[in-house]
Amino acid sequence: MSKDKNTTKDNIEVCQTIEIHEDIIKKVHENTPDENTLNKLSDLFKVIGDKTRMKILYALMQVEEMCVCDISVVLNKTTSAISHQLRVLRQADLVKYRKEGKVVYYSLNDEHVKELIEVGYIHVTEK
Structure with missing residues (x-):
């Protein structure tokens, strides 16, 4: 039995x-953000x-905070590679950090970051 082409998602x-x-x-027009805001989004x-x-x-969602070394072990990546990615996340205001001596701890910047990921997860896993 063939599907009607009007019922596929690709049509x-x-x-x-x-x-x-x-x-x-x-x-x-009244409810669409300006170009600058759309670019940021x-x-x-x-x-x-x-x-x-x-x-x-996702790793940072599981705990209060993690140091770069722990994140690198969890992801099986070098600390240099993780540091680079954390820099990008920090520039986007998605994570924040604090230093304790020579150790740098990272955490999610706020609850909105967690909510954004959770909503995305729900969307991609719904049937």
Whole structure:
């Protein structure tokens, strides 16, 4: 039994006529952030779009904080590689750090980071 091509996710439906809905267009324009904000949002998703950085964020979700050495062991990467990725995450305000002597501890910057990842997880795992 073959599937109707209109029932697949890959099929893109397009309008068969041109009809402009001014009220919808106005609402979208009024509620869309400015270009600078959209660029920042896009950049945020680029940062968390890297698998190693996502693994770091997931590790930090499990505990209050972790030092660079512990993160490198968990991810089986060099401390140099982890430090580089943490720098990117820090520049995006996704993680923060504190120093205790020669040890640097990292943690999620705030609850929004955790919520963002949790919502993304729910989305990709729903059926």
